[in-house]
Amino acid sequence: MQLKGKIAVISGGGQGIGGGIVQRFLEEGAQVAILQRRPLQTSLEQHPTVLGIQADLTDPAAITTAIERTATHFGKIDVLVNNAGIMFERSVAEIQCEEWDTMMALNLRAPLFLAQAVLPHMKRSGGGSIINIGSIEGLAANPGHTAYSASKAGMHGMTKALAVDLGPDNIRCNAIAPGWISSELSENYLNAQADPAAARAGLKALHPVGRIGRPTDVGDLAVYLASDNSSFLTGEIIVLDGGRTAKLPLPF
Numbered sequence: 001m002q003l004k005g006k007i008a009v010i011s012g013g014g015q016g017i018g019g020g021i022v023q024r025f026l027e028e029g030a031q032v033a034i035l036q037r038r039p040l041q042t043s044l045e046q047h048p049t050v051l052g053i054q055a056d057l058t059d060p061a062a063i064t065t066a067i068e069r070t071a072t073h074f075g076k077i078d079v080l081v082n083n084a085g086i087m088f089e090r091s092v093a094e095i096q097c098e099e100w101d102t103m104m105a106l107n108l109r110a111p112l113f114l115a116q117a118v119l120p121h122m123k124r125s126g127g128g129s130i131i132n133i134g135s136i137e138g139l140a141a142n143p144g145h146t147a148y149s150a151s152k153a154g155m156h157g158m159t160k161a162l163a164v165d166l167g168p169d170n171i172r173c174n175a176i177a178p179g180w181i182s183s184e185l186s187e188n189y190l191n192a193q194a195d196p197a198a199a200r201a202g203l204k205a206l207h208p209v210g211r212i213g214r215p216t217d218v219g220d221l222a223v224y225l226a227s228d229n230s231s232f233l234t235g236e237i238i239v240l241d242g243g244r245t246a247k248l249p250l251p252f
Contacts, residue, residue, distance in 0.1 A: 001029030002227040007074040009067065009118060011035045011057060011110070012084030014044060016183040017133060020215020021081055021222045026050070028223050033070040035114075036084060057084055058105040060113045067117035077121040079226040082111035083133040085151075089144035100147050107151035108158070115162060119171070127170030131225045132159050133218070134175040136241050152177075156237045163235030172234035174225050179241025180206075181213040208243035 003025055013022040013034035025032050026049060033051040034040060040052040051073050055066040071077055085107045090099060115130055122128030137145055138152030155175060162173035180186065180203060193199040203212060221240055224230050239245060 001027075002223055002229065003079075004029030006030045006078040006226065007033070007070075007076050008079035008081060008226060009033045009035060009070055009077055009114070010081040010083060011114060013081070014038060014040050014052075016185070017178060017181055017215050017218050018081075018083040020181075020217070020219040021083060022050075022219075024216055024219030024223050025226070028227075030079070030226070031074055033066075033074070035066050035070075057110040057114070058102070060109075063110065063113050064117050067114070067121070071121050076125050077118050077128065078125055079129050079131070080114055080118045080122075081131045081133070081222060081226075082114055082155075084110065085133070087145070087148045090147065091144055092146055095147060103147045103151055104154075107148070108154045111155060112158060115166075115173075119166070119169075122171050123169050128172075129226050129230075130162060130166070130171065130173040131222050132156075132173070132175040134159070134177040134237060136177050136179045136239060136245055138177060138237075139239070139245065159237060160235045167234060172225075172230070174230075174234060175237045176218055176221055176225070177237055177239045177241070178218050179213060179239070179244045181215055181218060183215065186212075206244050206247065207241070208247055211242065213240065213242060 008025055008030045010018060010022055010032055012018040014036050022032055031049040035053050035055050037056055044050050045052050053066045055062045086103055111132055132155050134155045135152040137149045138156045141149040159173050159175040190196050190199050
């Protein structure tokens with residue numbers, strides 16, 4: 001087991017990509033605190049090595065309380081996965097200041113203050129690993145995603161800065177930039193298209209590997225980044241998209 005004995009904090013770990021990360025961490029022997037606004041599903045809430053904490057991560061005070069509760073419960077913190085985020089589509093002409101602030105508060109500000117809160121605990125343990133979940137939309141963009149792309153590009157930049165600042169404390173920081181990962185939300189989006197079957201076929205054709213991603217694909221990479229096997233890897237933005245951004249589009 002790659003993560004046996006490690007204590008991980010995972011924000012937004014109850015579903016989607018976060019759920020895939022939690023699943024793989026538990027399979028690899030980690031104990032996990034899941035921080036999110038919503039209550040956990042019963043199966044996770046009752047898991048013997050899971051601590052569920054409801055917290056509004058846009059509130060820095062709630063972040064501090066949640067991390068201290070985690071450290072008290074488990075005795076230490078080795079890994080932080082900044083996964084919680086929000087995305088909505090707004091054109092440049094339509095986006096409101098409050099919407100921008102909400103997205104930045106959860107997608108960009110919360111990861112920084114979660115890192116700040118775990119810092120003394122990781123120092124006490126002699127080091128740790130911070131894993132930020134960015135996006136290929138931090139490198140390029142879809143229509144109507146100005147705020148989301150800005151937040152993810154900011155997370156990528158922050159990842160490198162954290163790696164530089166925290167390296168002397170033996171704390172590594174890397175980011176995963178996923179492409180299209182299957183989730184309930186993405187399935188609903190595909191089903192809402194005029195021709196869902198054609199939409200799925202077109203989406204599949206974008207990926208050289210011949211399929212779209214699964215939450216556990218992100219979990220597999222997160223396990224590696226959290227483990228001691230990646231001790232020489234820090235400050236990197238790792239694209240995990242089945243080759244989608246490597247493939248040049250053709251006009252036919």
